Amino acid sequence: MTLKIPVVRDILEANERLAEDNRRIFREAGLLVINLMSGPGAGKTSLLERTIETLQHEIRIGVIEGDIQSSYDAERIGQKGVQVVQLNTGGACHLDSNMIKSSLDALDLDILDLLVVENVGNLVCPAEFNVGEDMKAMILSVPEGDDKPLKYPLMFQESRALIINKIDLLPYVNCDVGKIRERALQLNANLEIFEISCRTGEGLDGWADWLRQQVSARKAGGDGAET
Amino acid sequence: MHEMSIAQSILDIILQESGNHKVTRVLSVALKVGELSAVETESLRFCFEFLTKGTAAEGAQLDIERVQVTCRCQDCASDFTVKELTFSCPSCGSGKLEMLSGRELSVESFEAE
Numbered sequence: 001m002t003l004k005i006p007v008v009r010d011i012l013e014a015n016e017r018l019a020e021d022n023r024r025i026f027r028e029a030g031l032l033v034i035n036l037m038s039g040p041g042a043g044k045t046s047l048l049e050r051t052i053e054t055l056q057h058e059i060r061i062g063v064i065e066g067d068i069q070s071s072y073d074a075e076r077i078g079q080k081g082v083q084v085v086q087l088n089t090g091g092a093c094h095l096d097s098n099m100i101k102s103s104l105d106a107l108d109l110d111i112l113d114l115l116v117v118e119n120v121g122n123l124v125c126p127a128e129f130n131v132g133e134d135m136k137a138m139i140l141s142v143p144e145g146d147d148k149p150l151k152y153p154l155m156f157q158e159s160r161a162l163i164i165n166k167i168d169l170l171p172y173v174n175c176d177v178g179k180i181r182e183r184a185l186q187l188n189a190n191l192e193i194f195e196i197s198c199r200t201g202e203g204l205d206g207w208a209d210w211l212r213q214q215v216s217a218r219k220a221g222g223d224g225a226e227t
Numbered sequence: 228m229h230e231m232s233i234a235q236s237i238l239d240i241i242l243q244e245s246g247n248h249k250v251t252r253v254l255s256v257a258l259k260v261g262e263l264s265a266v267e268t269e270s271l272r273f274c275f276e277f278l279t280k281g282t283a284a285e286g287a288q289l290d291i292e293r294v295q296v297t298c299r300c301q302d303c304a305s306d307f308t309v310k311e312l313t314f315s316c317p318s319c320g321s322g323k324l325e326m327l328s329g330r331e332l333s334v335e336s337f338e339a340e
Contacts, residue, residue, distance in 0.1 A: 005248050007334045011236045011258075093229055124265045125229035128332075153312050154265045186313050189322020 018097035022132025029109035038139035040121030135160035149183035234274035250339035296329030
């Protein structure tokens with residue numbers, strides 16, 4: 001006899017439960033957590049290096065580096081003198097809550113103001129998995145093209161901030177920043193957009209100011225994502 | 228590429244529920260997948276078929292219902308379907324929206340014997 005069995009369960013419920021656990025730990029430690037996402041090579045690690053150089057003396061920053069393999073990025077970040085832990089996903093295309101949870105023992109969260117989770121380079125999958133962050137932020141670099149919001153809408157929808165990187169390359173690539181803005185805002189009208197170059201430093205001040213505000217809002221007990 | 232971990236989660240849910248209902252073979256699984264979910268359904272079918280080999284769900288079909296993206300405007304309270312991924316209210320133009328559907332990724336039911 002054939003039975004129809006009702007279930008109605010969220011497929012990602014196991015991940016969501018662990019994300020809530022992580023969020024509780026982060027809230028107790030009173031720090032702001034940002035899940036930083038982009039395609040490979042857009043400049044996540046470079047942005048972190050520049051951000052640490054700019055804010056290191058006023059904000060205590062920690063980093064969780066996610067990569068399929070290697071500890072190259074953690075070594076780069078470690079040279080800046082901040083707490084860093086490397087996660088290798090061993091082939092998985094995104095970080096999930098369980099991986100983040102397993103890395104927390106290696107960090108002293110109580111002495112941090114800001115924890116950045118650098119996700120695996122991928123414009124699709126990381127957007128689907130919460131890890132307990134306060135907000136997601138994403139980078140799109142101009143050589144990737146202005147069509148990306150049309151092709152990968154979920155990440156733009158999920159992010160609180162969009163950092164458009166490598167603007168120093170605009171004279172050499174076929175990319176219209178106005179179109180990126182227009183298409184991204186169509187997906188998410190609340191997106192904060194920054195145009196920067198990690199190489200020349202252009203635009204980094206605006207990004208750093210915004211991060212300062214988000215960290216202060218968290219310290220004041222507010223929800224950083226709502227300011 | 229994350230379809231493999233999603234397929235694994237579906238299988239975990241099905242096998243757990245099968246144990247509760249004492250069934251021996253799963254025939255089909257009904258899923259809801261929102262249009263905005265970053266899930267490629269053909270890839271999901273392939274991963275599910277691969278993972279279910281040797282389990283009670285071997286050979287089970289995935290019946291996938293795609294759910295369109297709908298929002299409620301926070302300014303004028305109108306509900307609308309999002310067309311061509313334009314997230315602004317067609318009545319008043321506001322971008323302050325609450326998403327009502329489109330992010331679903333759930334196991335709704337399954338058929339078994």
